[in-house]
Amino acid sequence: MNDFYLIYKNLTRKKLRLTLTVFSIFIAFTIFGAVSALKGSLDSGIEMSADNRLVTVNKINFTVSIPYAYVNKIRAMEGVKDVTHANWFGGYYQEPAVQIVSMAVDPTTYFDVYNELVVPDEQMQRWQSNQTGMLVGARLAKVYGWKVGDRVPISSNIFSQKTGGQTWDFTVDGIFDAEDAKVDTGYMVFHYKYFRETNSYGGDNVGWLVLTTTSSDLNEQVAKSIDEAFANSSAETETSTEKAFNKAFLEQIGNIGLIIFGVVFMAFFTILVVVGNTMVLAIRERTNEIAVLKTLGFTSARIFKMVLIESLLLAFIGGLLGLGAAKLIVAAMSDQLARFLPNIAVGTDVIIQALLYMALLGLITGIAPAINALRLNIVTAFSRG
Amino acid sequence: MTTEHLFDLQKVAKRFVKGKDSITIFDNLDLSINKGDFVAIMGPSGSGKTTLLNLLGGVDQPTEGEISFDGQRIDKLSENLLAKWRANNVGYIFQFYNLMPMLNAARNVELPLLLTNLSSSERKQSVATALELVGLADRAKHMPSELSGGQQQRVAIARAVVSDPKLLLCDEPTGDLDRATADEILKMLQLLNREFGKTIIMVTHDPSAAKYANRTLHLDKGKFVDRELAA
Numbered sequence: 001m002n003d004f005y006l007i008y009k010n011l012t013r014k015k016l017r018l019t020l021t022v023f024s025i026f027i028a029f030t031i032f033g034a035v036s037a038l039k040g041s042l043d044s045g046i047e048m049s050a051d052n053r054l055v056t057v058n059k060i061n062f063t064v065s066i067p068y069a070y071v072n073k074i075r076a077m078e079g080v081k082d083v084t085h086a087n088w089f090g091g092y093y094q095e096p097a098v099q100i101v102s103m104a105v106d107p108t109t110y111f112d113v114y115n116e117l118v119v120p121d122e123q124m125q126r127w128q129s130n131q132t133g134m135l136v137g138a139r140l141a142k143v144y145g146w147k148v149g150d151r152v153p154i155s156s157n158i159f160s161q162k163t164g165g166q167t168w169d170f171t172v173d174g175i176f177d178a179e180d181a182k183v184d185t186g187y188m189v190f191h192y193k194y195f196r197e198t199n200s201y202g203g204d205n206v207g208w209l210v211l212t213t214t215s216s217d218l219n220e221q222v223a224k225s226i227d228e229a230f231a232n233s234s235a236e237t238e239t240s241t242e243k244a245f246n247k248a249f250l251e252q253i254g255n256i257g258l259i260i261f262g263v264v265f266m267a268f269f270t271i272l273v274v275v276g277n278t279m280v281l282a283i284r285e286r287t288n289e290i291a292v293l294k295t296l297g298f299t300s301a302r303i304f305k306m307v308l309i310e311s312l313l314l315a316f317i318g319g320l321l322g323l324g325a326a327k328l329i330v331a332a333m334s335d336q337l338a339r340f341l342p343n344i345a346v347g348t349d350v351i352i353q354a355l356l357y358m359a360l361l362g363l364i365t366g367i368a369p370a371i372n373a374l375r376l377n378i379v380t381a382f383s384r385g
Numbered sequence: 386m387t388t389e390h391l392f393d394l395q396k397v398a399k400r401f402v403k404g405k406d407s408i409t410i411f412d413n414l415d416l417s418i419n420k421g422d423f424v425a426i427m428g429p430s431g432s433g434k435t436t437l438l439n440l441l442g443g444v445d446q447p448t449e450g451e452i453s454f455d456g457q458r459i460d461k462l463s464e465n466l467l468a469k470w471r472a473n474n475v476g477y478i479f480q481f482y483n484l485m486p487m488l489n490a491a492r493n494v495e496l497p498l499l500l501t502n503l504s505s506s507e508r509k510q511s512v513a514t515a516l517e518l519v520g521l522a523d524r525a526k527h528m529p530s531e532l533s534g535g536q537q538q539r540v541a542i543a544r545a546v547v548s549d550p551k552l553l554l555c556d557e558p559t560g561d562l563d564r565a566t567a568d569e570i571l572k573m574l575q576l577l578n579r580e581f582g583k584t585i586i587m588v589t590h591d592p593s594a595a596k597y598a599n600r601t602l603h604l605d606k607g608k609f610v611d612r613e614l615a616a
Binding site: 001002003005006009010012013288289292293294295296297298299300301378379 | 439442444445464465468469470471472473477479483485486487488492495496497499500508544
């Protein structure tokens with residue numbers, strides 16, 4: 001027997017109370033783990049944005065297209081390195097509910113601008129020369145089991161073909177991936193030309209432009225030049241850095257950070273009250289036993305430490321179980337969520353944060369009963385008993 | 386003070402402050418207890434028996450005066466040093482046993498040994514010996530709730546003697562037991578006094594219990610009624 005055995009026996013002496021307390025901590029950390037993973041996934045787009053990449057959209061809003069002619073005009077501007085364009089296709093696979101992030105892009109420039117994406121040369125050449133080909137992101141290909149050479153029909157919930165019908169046939173010409181696992185590869189791209197020639201409406205327009213500058217120092221100047229060049233035209237533009245664009249896009253849903261903080265704060269505040277109350281009661285019930293230990297010669301500091309460790313253990317048992325559950329839930333759902341939430345996972349940063357919260361929870365809920373135990377006067381305790 | 390004395394109390398006073406009032410429990414109390422004594426302290430409720438026991442056991446400190454144990458002043462020791470002194474020198478036996486309900490008999494007996502440097506196997510050996518001494522070797526794995534009152538008190542005695550202290554302090558050790566069981570416990574204390582040389586100080590209301598002691602002190606309103614017995 002040692003002090004740890006005493007702590008363990010005290011912790012487990014009331015099984016139902018232990019189970020309920022651990023369960024409340026478990027729930028809080030499951031919520032924390034899952035919600036933080038969601039935030040991490042949403043933020044990864046912002047995090048992975050290149051410093052020198054800008055996005056130009058129609059000033060009205062990003063769903064209104066801009067003339068294709070802008071591409072070459074912007075390409076000729078000072079400070080611009082590469083320019084590409086994309087159109088939102090609104091694709092789905094077999095069922096409208098099975099949405100596929102799909103875009104019509106310029107095959108010759110898209111991967112110059114998104115140079116973090118990697119495609120084998122041979123696959124790239126095949127795709128560039130095949131107008132009905134598509135390149136599929138590695139994660140999307142994994143979800144549906146698509147391989148190079150597969151013929152895949154993708155329908156659009158926005159566009160229809162000139163010949164009627166809303167389904168386009170594609171051949172998987174290649175699979176693109178990225179060295180950094182945080183880069184989203186949960187989408188597919190295909191030829192803008194194929195889209196424009198077969199699409200029943202839309203004309204010679206593109207959805208948005210993405211460009212890189214020769215130096216991120218020039219971002220502001222280039223963005224200003226672009227927007228000034230098209231001011232007072234029928235399609236005015238708004239240019240911002242990719243990071244700012246992605247952030248603004250996410251904020252349409254709401255302030256994710258604030259929502260997450262609210263949920264986590266409520267969960268933690270509730271368990272703080274529950275666990276704190278439980279610990280105070282548990283130690284008060286043991287007043288006589290603590291007095292006996294002190295009488296036997298256990299020092300106040302040693303008893304203080306034992307109570308605090310008990311509280312920390314409680315927080316870590318519930319917290320680690322909760323975090324483990326969050327990890328399992330997120331891992332089990334990551335494939336289903338992959339289309340909307342790329343790279344969703346309970347990452348190391350979330351685990352470290354959770355461990356800190358567990359320690360904090362244990363300390364906050366344990367400090368008051370530990371101090372009570374520390375200050376407990378033997379004579380007073382026995383006279384109360 | 387002679388080396389024969391285990392305890393020497395000189396002009397000990399103990400006062401409590403309750404609101405604006407100061408309550409005096411003792412004033413100018415002198416007492417010597419010899420090594421190997423079995424002392425019974427008797428007296429009516431509120432006479433100061435338990436307070437005296439607390440002072441002797443180092444769980445409380447006097448307001449004034451000196452308390453020496455085996456030549457060492459204990460009345461001025463810090464809380465930490467007093468805790469160590471208690472662990473090294475005193476075994477306690479309470480009226481209501483005060484065993485840890487979540488530990489079995491052997492683990493309860495082992496508790497004071499956690500404050501020593503003994504190895505796990507040495508502790509086990511000491512626990513077995515102590516339980517053997519009180520006749521409960523076969524109940525080592527039993528929880529306190531599975532033992533009778535007399536058995537629980539015997540476990541408490543084993544816990545008190547396991548670290549081989551010089552002094553045993555007993556606060557109404559038979560107050561919760563029937564006559565026959567009380568006699569068993571008292572015989573056990575007498576054995577510890579006679580055969581193992583333990584100095585025992587026992588607070589009791591029970592004159593039959595006091596008969597097992599070789600010296601009886603009567604306290605009333607904070608004073609020894611029979612001064613010859615106290616000296």
